[in-house]
Amino acid sequence: MLVLITYDVNTETAAGKKRLRKVAKQCENYGRRVQNSVFECIVDNAQCVMLKALLNDIIDENVDSLRLYYLGNKYQTKVEHFGVDRGIQVDQPLIL
């Protein structure tokens, strides 16, 4: 399923930047970074539980905001994009 993860963190502090880097690193294991703090992850239920636990260990819950949106398996028609695209499709092969 596609899980959209949005992360609101103050990146004007070094600690905030570091947390964003850590969140990005975890999310990018399962998908792609589509915006600076927005990640599209393809996970099954078990992976989702694990990813949530990892992210909750990273964020500072007193100042950061982390939101997850569950878009299911038929997500292709549920996403629309305008402007510059910084990522690749999450379920397309990556040619290195």
Place this chain on the structure above:
Amino acid sequence: MLVLITYDVNTETAAGKKRLRKVAKQCENYGRRVQNSVFECIVDNAQCVMLKALLNDIIDENVDSLRLYYLGNKYQTKVEHFGVDRGIQVDQPLIL
């Protein structure tokens, strides 16, 4: 239906900040700002078409990224939140 709007814009420039303010203003007509550049909007199809047109007039498509995620009408179980909450529920009454 719930439409999630995520907007990636460089707010280190005055013009970027201005565009974000304008996008926020339009989105807040239909819902709430849940993160700095993430908006949850409740719209019907006609409102969605109008909102998209308005937002596309605001953004700079050469440098900004705007994404829309369609979460349908049964969205209550599709959203999960951790950390600080900066908004109010979009379909709850606002007491002023």
